[in-house]
Amino acid sequence: MEYRLNLPVGREEIERIKAGDIIYVNGIVVTARDEAHERALEYFREGKSLPVDFSRVAVYHCGPVMKKNEEWHVIAAGPTTSRRMELFEYDFIKNFGTRIIVGKGGMGEKTAKACREYGAIYAAFTGGAAVLAANAIKKVKGVEWLDLGMPEALWIFEVENFGPLVVTIDAHGNNLTEEIKNKAMEKASSIF
Amino acid sequence: MKDKIAEAIADLLFRAETDLSEDVENALRKAMEEEEGIAKATLSNILKNVELAREQGKPMCQDTGTPTFFIKVGYDFPYRHILKEAIIEGVKLATKKIPLRPNAVDVVTGKNSGDNTGHHIPYIHWDFMAGDECYITAMPKGGGSENASALKMLKPGEGMKGVKKFVVEHMAMMGGDPCPPTVVGVGIGGGGDIAMELAKKALLRKIGERSHDGEIAKVEEELLSALNSLGIGPMGLGGKTTCLDVHIEIAHRHPASLPVGIAVQCWANRRKSIKIDGGGNIWNID
Structure with missing residues (x-):
């Protein structure tokens, strides 16, 4: 199935979607990599307020190339390897109520557990397809935590038809890339 | 000056950043023709992106x-x-x-x-x-493909069979993380540092360029077909194309060591x- 989702989305809408489906996203997408995840969770523990309401946006694992003339412009903005965020994503989804995570390469068991328990999905954008992704970004709404450096900052993008995104983790416990990887590992052990 | x-x-x-070399683009195009479903769509996105980058002069x-x-x-x-x-x-x-x-x-x-x-x-x-x-x-x-680098100091008794097993099992474990279809460079022999250096240098070869050593060339082909039988596919979303080529460089080894280095290039080679x-x-x- 193919879905067009307008952010923010509710749990019911997320639960209709299955692993293997294709989605296109409209609305606000915020980039967050390792350090932004770590800081957001640290702020949560300390009770500090966050610059973004992560429940209303899609979180995008991406460290873009940006250029500032008078305003910021996106040069390239493909996804980064999501597995590095596996360390943080369970707590992130649990604490902030994020419904859509976008990245590449798929995520592990802990993220899938959070998606199942709290009603979220993980979807993959074609890795490295940076110019294609940049074309879906209509506006740079702002940037927060730029002290973390260009790749690690929270970039706030307004996107239109951001996709196609392949849903690999749904809210029902399916995890497409892990199934593929487990089969590959089983096969690999018997080839030589 | x-x-x-x-x-x-x-x-x-x-x-280098904006214009993917012809050998890589051709290999991706050939793979797209052979794939279907999500794998075909993924390769089509990659090729569209390659064209846009070249046209717009963007990375x-x-x-x-x-x-x-x-x-x-x-x-x-x-x-x-x-x-x-x-x-x-x-x-x-x-x-x-x-x-x-x-x-x-x-x-x-x-x-x-x-x-x-x-x-x-x-x-x-x-x-x-x-x-x-x-x-x-x-x-x-x-960085994504670099994170799929590996070094293993095998026991010489494990021989070439052990080398092949290590490469295939390691790349299976990496799944979609290094942005497949990848190019895999393998360095065999020398010391640990030499194996890694050779693995990286192997990535300089063009797609389809075989080792001058006939025996090693056979191992390259054997590994390529083994990796493509894993079903990982473009971006780890399933499919026939996991790897575009395997290049091996060798050095003489110490009698007690059999180092194997792996260096990986993503599709953006x-x-x-x-x-x-x-x-x-x-x-x-x-």
């Missing part, structure tokens, strides 16, 4: 990589003493001009230097040859070269 070489290095990086991937150079310099190349500085200047220039993502981070403080230079970065592999010319290859190396002659003239090489 230093400024001229620095400009040439910035141009070289621009070509094909937002991870513009660690600036890595392979140099073959003639003993009589008149500008050898300024090469290193010119390359560092060229990287700084390219970072602003193209622009590139600043990718050099201090390991202790976590501070990004902002211009893609720092301790040992850009990294330069030096090689020497007769004559007064110089060949420079730029390989901006992405970026590498471009220039030649500078003794008179300071510069030529582009694909």
Whole structure:
């Protein structure tokens, strides 16, 4: 199935979607990599307020190339390897109520557990397809935590038809890339 | 002359970042024709992105990589003493001009230097040859594929079978993380450092270029078909195309050691070269 989702989305809408489906996203997408995840969770523990309401946006694992003339412009903005965020994503989804995570390469068991328990999905954008992704970004709404450096900052993008995104983790416990990887590992052990 | 070489290095990086080489693009196109469903759509996105990057003069991937150079310099190349500085200047220039993502981070403080230079970065592999010319290859190396690097010190008794098993099991475990379809470089023999260096250098070969050693060439083909039988597919979303090629380089080993190094390139297998002659003239090489 193919879905067009307008952010923010509710749990019911997320639960209709299955692993293997294709989605296109409209609305606000915020980039967050390792350090932004770590800081957001640290702020949560300390009770500090966050610059973004992560429940209303899609979180995008991406460290873009940006250029500032008078305003910021996106040069390239493909996804980064999501597995590095596996360390943080369970707590992130649990604490902030994020419904859509976008990245590449798929995520592990802990993220899938959070998606199942709290009603979220993980979807993959074609890795490295940076110019294609940049074309879906209509506006740079702002940037927060730029002290973390260009790749690690929270970039706030307004996107239109951001996709196609392949849903690999749904809210029902399916995890497409892990199934593929487990089969590959089983096969690999018997080839030589 | 230093400024001229620095400009040439910035141009070289621009070509590498925005214009995927023909051998890689052809291999991706051939793979797309053979795939269906999500795998075909993924390869089609990749190829569309490659075309847009070339047309718009933008980096094909937002991870513009660690600036890595392979140099073959003639003993009589008149500008050898300024090469290193010119390359560092060229990287700084390219970072602003193209622009590139600043990718050099201090390991202790976590501070990004902002211009893609720092301790040992850009990294330069030096090689020497007769004559007064110089060949420079730029390989901006992405972090996702670099994280799939591996080194294993096998027991010599495990032999070539053990080498093949290690490569296939390791790449299966990496799944979609290194942005397949990948190119896998394997270094066998030497010490640990030599195996890793050879694995990285193996990535300089064109897709389809086999080892001169007939036995090793057979192993390359065997590994390629084994990796493509795993079903990982483009971006780990399933399919027939997991790997575009396997290149192996070898060194004699110590009797007690059998090191195997693995270095991986993502589909954005970026590498471009220039030649500078003794008179300071510069030529582009694909």
